[in-house]
Amino acid sequence: MAIITLTTDFGEKDHFVGAVKGAIYTEMEDAKIVDISHSISPFHLHEAAYIIQNAYKSFPPGSIHVIGVDSELNPENKHIAVLMDGHYFVCADNGIISMLTSEIRPEKIVEINIHDRIISNFPVLDVFVKVAGHIARGGTLEVIGKPISEIKELTGIRPVVNNNESQIIGNVIYIDNYGNVISNIGRKLFESVGKGREFLINARSEKFNKIHTHYSDAINFEQPPEKREEDGKRLALWNSSQFLELAIYKSNPTSVGGAASLFGLEFRDTITINFISEGVKG
Structure with missing residues (x-):
């Protein structure tokens, strides 16, 4: 069955x-x-x-x-x-x-x-x-x-790439139980457009220039526990579904808050990735 x-x-x-x-x-x-x-x-x-x-x-x-x-x-x-x-x-x-x-x-x-x-x-x-x-x-x-051959399309589920491929404009599509913010920007698109260039992620006043693959990658475990920056650590990562996620390390929305509340982000809010060309970088 x-x-x-x-x-x-x-x-x-x-x-x-x-x-x-x-x-x-x-x-x-x-x-x-x-x-x-x-x-x-x-x-x-x-x-x-x-x-x-x-x-x-x-x-x-x-x-x-x-x-x-x-x-x-x-x-x-x-x-x-x-x-x-x-x-x-x-x-x-x-x-x-x-x-x-x-x-x-x-x-x-x-x-x-x-x-x-x-x-x-x-x-x-x-x-x-x-x-x-x-x-x-x-x-x-x-x-x-x-x-039938056609079904209805949801709007806002696909990110937009500008004409010269210097920017990806995405949106918040989901906020999980931890208050983490998931965008509609997938890793495959990011790598295809970015081509290894440096980048800057903008989400309201928050900025990130690195994307991790695990939450704990943002923590320096070579330092002793009392010296680590863990509480409230902000990070961007590719989540298990390979979507760009903005998170707070070990967040708790019911006490200290999660990324959604601390970053001031809600469903459909804009998240952009700007790629930095070789000429600009220097």
Whole structure:
């Protein structure tokens, strides 16, 4: 039996998550359900896209990923099922999947059309669970939907490179549980544009000229503990998803604060990387 994952903005207080799981078990008693997150900020498509993009790859091929964020059916918010990178995604056509399709071409996309057979005002519970069950039992996408070739695009998920490739302009797309700030600037783009040049990262009043690969790389462990600059250490790094992240070493947003609050950065705020040409450097 395929694994079914759940990513929603339902939270833990209400009955929604439990009801969806109950509906899955009613469909398939031997189902394997994994919660990716139910703490997406309400209707926050970029958060959902970032989390599912970085979680699904750890699951085996054939896994079915149900995404319950902004999923109410209306004329501008259709429901889709997507086969991509060997995984299935069931969600609304609201732009969430476009963050994945910017890197990987979908093998198949269908617009779900079983709504006339289901009375529902809770599509994740009724429609998405039915679709996930159909796929888990070996059913094809064409049975539950009509093939389509295009899906909605999320705006602000791709950074911009200026004409002479001296600058990358990105945005904050996610703030994690530690208050660390994740941008949409990927390492592959940075290396392709930068070509080994020196650089300066600007995020409001914060500036960085070095990008680490681990949080602890910013700490000089050759010094004795009492002389190290650890508390409040600011750093830029390539996170585990290979996106540029601005962080505070061992931050705690509930006490001393995290990078988001201390740097004054919020979702969609601008982060720029300026590359320094050889002529300017001297």
